Amino acid sequence: MRQGFDNDKYIELQAEHIRERIAQFGGKLYLEFGGKLFDDYHASRVLPGFEPDSKFRMLKSLADDVEVIIAINANHIEKNKARGDLGITYDEDVLRLVDLFRGQGFAVAAVVLTQYANQPAANVFRARLESLGIACKLHYPIEGYPHDVDLIVSERGYGRNEFVETTRPLVVVTAPGPGSGKLATCLSQIYHEHEHGVEAGYAKFETFPVWNLPLTHPVNIAYEAATADLDDANIIDPFHLDAYGKTTVNYNRDVEAFPVVRALMERILGESPYQSPTDMGVNMVGFAITDDEACRDASRMEIVRRYFQAAVGVKRTGMGAEQVDRLELIMKKAGIDKNYSPARSAALTKEQVTGSPVGAMVMPDGSVVTGKTSTRLGAASSLLMNALKVVSGVDIELEVISNSAIEPISYLKTHFLGSSNPRLHTDETLMALSITSATDEVAARVLDGLGQLRGCDAFFSVIISATDEQVLRRLGINVCCEPKYERTGIYHR
Template sequence: MRQGFDNKKYIELQSDNIRKRIAQFGGKLYLEFGGKLFDDYHASRVLPGFEPDVKFQMLKTMAHDVEVVIAINANHIQQGKARGDLGIPYDEDVLRLIDIFRSHGLYVGSVVLTQYAGQPAADAYRHRLEQLGVTCYLHYPIAGYPHDIEHIVSEDGYGRNDYVETSRPLIVVTAPGPGSGKLATCLSQLYHEHRRGIQAGYAKYETFPIWNLPLNHPVNIAYEAATVDLDDANIIDPFHLEAHGETTVNYNRDVEAFPVLKAMMERIMGESPYQSPTDMGVNMAGYAISDDEACREAAKLEIVRRYFTACVDLKRSGTGEEQVERLLSIMKKAGVDENLSPARAAALDKEASTGAPAGAMVLSDGRVITGKTGVLLGAASALLMNALKAVTDVDPELPVIDDNAIEPICRLKTEHLNSENRRLHSDETLIALSITSATSPEAARVINGLEQLRGADAFFSVIISATDEALYRKLGITVCCEPKYERVSLYHK
């Protein structure tokens, strides 16, 4: 795919900027990490070439200076709040994050339970962390937060919180999801550090919106599309414009909260080191864009994907009309519509000509490949096979999966697993292809083409199964669906 982002340059610029910020505060910095530290697939879609774990790679270049603190809201533990992308509860995700950090040589110092008020599930989780040898601290709800600054920055406010013992210059404060209390954890630590006479500062690492791109740049508009459920909006940072005479972009919640945040830092540190929300940020992504036009095109496609995702969610749940309406407005602002990707027209045309659910995929070289539901393969499976044959130059009419590999799976599904649909999902199709590849050079050649599909764009004329969608995402293929079901019924598996 056409690349628009330079990872190497980004790592160099970003690590240098963070080191400068550490030095600015006398050798210790609490860095609030917004968004995903790794698995940042939104960034990789709108900034083609951006590796999903590049921020993680950057931290690894500073590993000896990094200590990770993970914040999790005790109310989220009690409620069983889960990550939408992974489907696992926040408390389990904390354990997953710790394992990943440690496996890559990053030191995890502790976990902070924020908003702790004796929740039974939080107590059980705290005990579990202790049994696992993970240090755990408690931060409490503060009456009048965030506006009663005199009370917040006092012995009865931040002073009640546990002081998190840290030992390294760069304290990365991250979390399993939004609302976990990262900012409050950082400010509480600043309060305790300054009471102890220790110099320390705060900064924020948020990739989007990119502060030095225009307000209506498609990459920044795509951020609005991605956060449509939060009702975020990109705006010009008025504080930065007044203080520095420079036009920069931030989002409304940070701008609205800045006067209170600035007042807190003034009370904690004597004076605020920042005159604007933009000043607080350290993100250098805008300087690593190597092909602006490629990023604009990719971001526009992402905006349309977000629209179709919202339409499918509305079809499935019956809720979310406001998000769909807002995304229509966002698409209009970006100058695009639902027909932007040629895959949609190809999929709908294929369905119209064959009478069967169909899909289409735009490959890296611009070719559009189609596939439809058949006797043994669903639309997602047929499209995947056709795309693999295309990228490996295998005759599209050549059967590459042995019937002896397909039939046992079909029988297992219908005779033993009580499935009404004997057609293979895409993951089952790859298993059958893999079995065949042991004796077939053509099948082996086809399966080796999987990596060439990374970055491809797929569209389906019907809502595909969660299993097929998950497999496509694992392969790095973006997926959109027309918001309609294959069958007219009330219940859909």
Template sequence: MKKIGFDNEKYIATQSAHIKERIAHFGGKLYLEFGGKLFDDYHASRVLPGFEPDSKVRMLCQMKDDAEIVIVISAGDIEKNKVRSDLGITYDVDVLRLIDAFRGIGLYVGSVVITQYAGQAAADAFKKRLTALGMPVYMHYPIAGYPGNVPLIVSDEGYGRNEYIETTRPLVVITAPGPGSGKMATCLSQLYHEHKRGVTAGYAKFETFPIWNLPLKHPVNLAYEAATADLNDVNMIDPFHLETYGVTTVNYNRDVEIFPVVSAIFEQIAGESPYHSPTDMGVNMAGNCIIDDDACREASCQEIIRRYYQALCDVRMGLGDESSVRKLELLMNQANVSTANRPVAAAALRRADETGAPAAAIELPDGTIVTGKTTALLGSSAAALLTALKTLAGLPHDLHVLPQLIIEPIQKLKIEGLGNHNPRLHTDEVLIALSISAATNPVAELALAQLSRLSGCEVHSSVMLAQVDTGVFKKLGMNLTCEPHYQTKKLYHK
């Protein structure tokens, strides 16, 4: 059984209390830049075992009467149809998804801000769409020389040109579909406008990673670098905090590099900066809620290895470059791990060598590893999934829970009805077949009932899987890695 390393309830309580303290410190109005994912923060849940993916929104829900959400999106991202890789949807569509998601849990969404607007037709169309849906939209504009030209930025021709966002609550959470949307600039623009109106307001930043009060090379912080290897983010000691307080804290390069400019902007707006370092700006309390450091270290090391495999596969598919792979190799060296530290990978490769065909392996919650081989009926990942369910149910390995009379019609439909060349069942088809069988077969019903126990389990395939299989493992909450090899030598792969 995997160890819990993080106290989630303590996190929700202490984090909300700390944000309330920051609101009070600034006289009752705080613009909070929210980095990372508000919903479904699976990276945090993987590296901090016990962290729930929805922890951040649960924390905000404790303050929902005092909070409103402002969603920021760049006009350039709208124009080029930028896509969220984890969801496969464009940023503008994700704004609509986020509005629905926030409203669905009782959080108030006040408005949408389109940043870097310079007459983009797609941005105009999106504004029209939002307005028709009853959502207030504000436009912010490019500023020449940003962020270095502080005198221009903090003037009527800089932030002053931006439309003032009407807000009504003490906590204004600024979030976005992804990085580079302009969250910080939106916050600082609002501070400028509030100051001109005689309103006292403050700014703070909420980023879960890197965790400022963990060592620089702690695996949890190294795992953050691994997650952002393609962005060239680098964790570093906060030199401003060290100089001011004599205390070593961790931040990342972009915040450290921009801090002198941000501090100068604060001084231009209000006469002095409220912060002496990037660490001061943050409100993250995650580091105070780790209850088993060893468990978090082990989980983070596994995450680094998984990121490495993903980078290898991205290169193989033409979606990444070797620089990310090299960086991840360095991070593995710093964490003192290698692919040999992933037992499920070794098991899949052994099974593939034994059978001479693709194979997959799954590590169950108690550490047991089961494998699946390629057969005439099932793909290896489907076979491994079925074996895992039978093992969790305490059923014999050689017991057939899917009779031929259920499998054969599905294969016939695939080949004769849908024109597929591969008759073997994918993971989704196996689960559908198992569901059908469970209606009349108590053994199949028992196996299907184990599905929720697969969440958090490790999976490895000796070949890169089809999208349908990777999608099923993701939906089940399983951590999949693959060897960077295609099953066939074809040039086109679905």
């Protein structure tokens, strides 16, 4: 696939810049870590060459100097808030994060329960953490937050919060998702540090928007598409423009919050080290782009994916029409429409000819391969097999999977598992292919082609099953579906 980002350069630049920021504050920095740390697939899609775990690998290069605090909003625990991408609740994700950090040699200082007001579910989670030997600290709601600076920066404000003792120069404050209280945790810790006579500062690490790319750059527009459900927007940072005469891009919420953050830092530190929200950031991702046009193309495609994802969501749930409307405006801003991917026209055209659901995929060389529903395979399975044949140099008409591998699976589905559909889903197809590969060299070659499909874009003329979508995504294939079902009806599994 065409690359547009130098991952190694990024890791080196980013680590060095964070070291410089630590030194700026006398050797102690609380770093608010926004976005996904281990699995930033959005960044890897819009910046081809960016590895999903790049930020984590960057931290790994600083591991000896790092301690981690994980913040979680007690109200989110009470409401059972979940991560849509992982399908787990925020409190379960906290445990996942602890395991991931510890498994890679990082010290986890504590979990902080923010907005704690004796919520029953939060108390259960707190007891669970303590039984697991994980330190848990409580941060309380502050009346008048965030505008009553005198109260916030006092013994009755941040002073009531439990302090997390840390010993290393860089304290990374992360969370399962937005609204968890990362900023408040950082500022509360800095307040306590200064009460103890320790110099400490604050900085923010957020990959998007990219501050040194234009406001209308597709990479930044793609971030607006990714956050369309939040109704937020990228804007020019007016504080940076006023202070330095330079145009930079920031998030509207950060710009709106900056006067309060600056006032809090002035009260805690004596003076604010920052003149703008852009100043607070340490993001160096814009300096590692090596092929701007490749990143523009990838970002435009991501915007379209977000549109279809939202449109399918409306079809499935009946909710979110306003998000679709916003994404249509975002596509116009980027100068594209829903036909941007050649896979869509290929899938819809072939569906008209065959009368059956069709999938199409853009191959690494730019060609488009299709696959339609057959008696043995569903559209997703058929497309996957045809794409594997193409990247493996196998004749697309050749039957690679033996009937002896397919028939027992179909029989099991229809006779014992209650399915009326004998056709194989993608996971079942891969199992049949694996079985065949044990005795067939061609099948083995086709199976080995899976890695070459990572990053390819697939489009389906109907909404495919959740199983097929999950398998394709786990293979690194980007999936879009026309927002319609294969059959009429009101109940779809």
